[in-house]
Amino acid sequence: xxxxxxxxxxxxxxxxxxxxxxxxxxxxxxxxxxxxxxxxxxxxxxxxxxxxxxxxxxxxxxxxxxxxxxxxxxxxxxxxxxxxxxxxxxxxxxxxxxxxxxxxxxxxxx
Amino acid sequence: xxxxxxxxxxxxxxxxxxxxxxxxxxxxxxxxxxxxxxxxxxxxxxxxxxxxxxxxxxxxxxxxxxxxxxxxxxxxxxxxxxxxxxxxxxxxxxxxxxxxxxxxxxxxxxxx
Numbered sequence: 001x002x003x004x005x006x007x008x009x010x011x012x013x014x015x016x017x018x019x020x021x022x023x024x025x026x027x028x029x030x031x032x033x034x035x036x037x038x039x040x041x042x043x044x045x046x047x048x049x050x051x052x053x054x055x056x057x058x059x060x061x062x063x064x065x066x067x068x069x070x071x072x073x074x075x076x077x078x079x080x081x082x083x084x085x086x087x088x089x090x091x092x093x094x095x096x097x098x099x100x101x102x103x104x105x106x107x108x109x110x
Numbered sequence: 111x112x113x114x115x116x117x118x119x120x121x122x123x124x125x126x127x128x129x130x131x132x133x134x135x136x137x138x139x140x141x142x143x144x145x146x147x148x149x150x151x152x153x154x155x156x157x158x159x160x161x162x163x164x165x166x167x168x169x170x171x172x173x174x175x176x177x178x179x180x181x182x183x184x185x186x187x188x189x190x191x192x193x194x195x196x197x198x199x200x201x202x203x204x205x206x207x208x209x210x211x212x213x214x215x216x217x218x219x220x221x222x
Contacts (some may be wrong), residue, residue, distance in 0.1 A: 032208065042115075043200050043213025044153065087152065096160055096207050097168055098143070100153040 003027065004088045009105040012082075018075040020104050022088030025069040031093050033064060035073045037084040038103070044087065047073065078108045112136050114214035116201050121221045123191040131186040131217050133201030141204045142184040143168070143211070144176065146197040153200065159184055160207055191221045 005023040012018040024033060034049040048055055048062045050071075055062045061074040075082055086101040117132045135142065143158035145168075155168030159178040172197060175187040184203075188195060198218050202211040 036211075038153075041198065041216070043202070043216055044211075045213070046210040049210075085152075091208075096141070096158060096166070097155055098211070099155065099169065100145070102152045 003090045003092065003099070004101055006088055006101065006104045007108070008102070008104050011107050011109055012075075012078045014080060014108050014110050015077055018078040018082065018106060018108070020073040020075075020086050020088075021070065022073070023070045024070075024088070024090045027090050028093055029068075031090050033062065033071050033091040034091070034098070035060070035062065035084075036087045036089065036100070038087070039081075039084040044100075045084075063098065078106075080108050080110060081108065083108045114201055114203050114212050116199075116214035116217050118217060119215065122222065123188070124222055125191060125193060127191050129188050129191070131188070131199055131219070133184045133186065133199075133214060134182050135184075135203040135212070136182065137203065137205070138181060139212075140181070140201035140204050141207045141209070141211075142172070142178065143202050144184070144186045145164045145200045145202065146170065146195075147200065147216075148197050156186065156199075179182070188219075193221045195219065196221045 018046040035047040036044040038044045050062045085103040114135045117119040140161045144156040147153045154170045158177040159165045198216045202213040204211040
């Protein structure tokens, strides 16, 4: 089973920040948090990953709490093209397996 | 680079038939994996490989075989197709484990 818990769905107004939460309370000290998204029925797309520090790239920011038990993916200015299913993944250390879970379906509203 | 390619894009099989889904990447990636996605569901890991000659099982390996004789290719074999294997199959690769995964466009398989 996935080690993460995400809300089933969220809405966000176009142009506003989309904040997608993920709970990973059983995360171990050397396990990373990964985020992917899947638009329609395309193959998933990598967004960002991090260990303990906050991370930012051209797509999004990842905020990880100090105790590392939860994180938030931030899309700073959501557009209609960001409508997708977003997956938060925490691979178990030493397993080489990404377990996707069911993700959060984000709908960006015009 | 062509990235990750999958063939065929669509396939219809009869129960009991066997076939191989092809996956190739031209990025010299070590890590490759196969997922299946049933309608309205998330992706489930079937098999993965951390390098040529090394494969291991994922969440749902039953009914599938893989091999990794070269770095570039990671074929998925359905031994005896069943209707429960109707799904979309995605192949992915990454430079090494833990790096960004690149996904192929998927193969849509229907078993009747």
